[in-house]
Amino acid sequence: MKQAEAPPNAKWSGPSHAGVKAPDPILLPDPVQRFAGTADRLEALAEGHPLEPWLRFLANVSSAQHAVANTLGPGTTLDPASVATAVEARLPPLAADGHRRHPSWREGLTRLLDLIDATGLPEPAVEAIGDLRASDAAAIERLADQFLRGELAAANAAAAVYVTAALQVYFTVSAARLDAASLRLLEERALCPCCGSPSVSGVVMAVGSNPGTRFLHCSMCSTAWNHVRAVCLNCNGTRKLSVQGIEGDAEVVKAETCGECDTYSKLLYQLRDTRLDPFADDLASLGLDLMVAEAGYSRHAPNPLLLLGDGDDDLE
Numbered sequence: 001m002k003q004a005e006a007p008p009n010a011k012w013s014g015p016s017h018a019g020v021k022a023p024d025p026i027l028l029p030d031p032v033q034r035f036a037g038t039a040d041r042l043e044a045l046a047e048g049h050p051l052e053p054w055l056r057f058l059a060n061v062s063s064a065q066h067a068v069a070n071t072l073g074p075g076t077t078l079d080p081a082s083v084a085t086a087v088e089a090r091l092p093p094l095a096a097d098g099h100r101r102h103p104s105w106r107e108g109l110t111r112l113l114d115l116i117d118a119t120g121l122p123e124p125a126v127e128a129i130g131d132l133r134a135s136d137a138a139a140i141e142r143l144a145d146q147f148l149r150g151e152l153a154a155a156n157a158a159a160a161v162y163v164t165a166a167l168q169v170y171f172t173v174s175a176a177r178l179d180a181a182s183l184r185l186l187e188e189r190a191l192c193p194c195c196g197s198p199s200v201s202g203v204v205m206a207v208g209s210n211p212g213t214r215f216l217h218c219s220m221c222s223t224a225w226n227h228v229r230a231v232c233l234n235c236n237g238t239r240k241l242s243v244q245g246i247e248g249d250a251e252v253v254k255a256e257t258c259g260e261c262d263t264y265s266k267l268l269y270q271l272r273d274t275r276l277d278p279f280a281d282d283l284a285s286l287g288l289d290l291m292v293a294e295a296g297y298s299r300h301a302p303n304p305l306l307l308l309g310d311g312d313d314d315l316e
Helices: 031-046 052-071 080-088 104-115 123-134 137-148 154-176 280-284 286-294 304-308
Strands: 199-204 214-218 224-226 241-244 253-258 263-269
Touching: 031 052, 031 154, 031 280, 052 104, 052 154, 052 280, 104 123, 104 137, 104 154, 123 154, 137 154, 154 304, 199 280, 241 286, 253 280, 253 286, 263 280
Parallel strands: 199 263
Antiparallel strands: 199 214, 214 224, 241 253, 253 263
């Protein structure tokens, strides 16, 4: 079976050997822990980091996400028939760019804005909160659609950070309500089987029953799914892959670069640090992104919260 082909069902389709347990192909998120874990990890990584103010701001956002996920729990519940229809068509049932969102996600956005500590935030970040509070439902929905469809204007980047954070909560809560056994990996194996979004990073497992297995983590709904290693997420190439890191660091995060399509994706090694978080450690390794970008590689899919752009300079 070629890497880009879809397996016949959600079960593991790779090699099987006596005494080796096949990894679960799809791991649904836990909204109770997802954002709290990211917030705690960002706080830990921020200490003494060159981007400390920015990382602490994102920890602030993640803490607000945690509170919204565990109080309002904004999300939708898909009926089994619609899930089955999407899966049969090899489509993500919770498609981020086409799903008809439940209005509860906007309630989550309002609550998230209330919870964010604006103390010390730069003026553009504070203004973005005020602009969102003053916007009507239609304007906010348009902004969400523009982000999800890759049509976001640079002028809306500051507001989009908060919108993205609210969407992450909504899609994570919604994905958690699905039945993993009813889902299938997509033909485009680098895309999330729940919402069709790209991964933010891949974690090479060190604990559990499948050490050495790579799980990609969805940038939007936080679902994790198995993807074989040493295969480019962008072009499925295998001949010109290499793993690069910053000399002298802890080697928790590395970039897997592809010389066939000149793209890269992040690899996080749990063996190096069992406390790693696929979202926080990606954000804190921006220096690695800069290093491989200077070498001519473009990222397979960016972390959506990096839409903050040059705001890290303003947060100092």
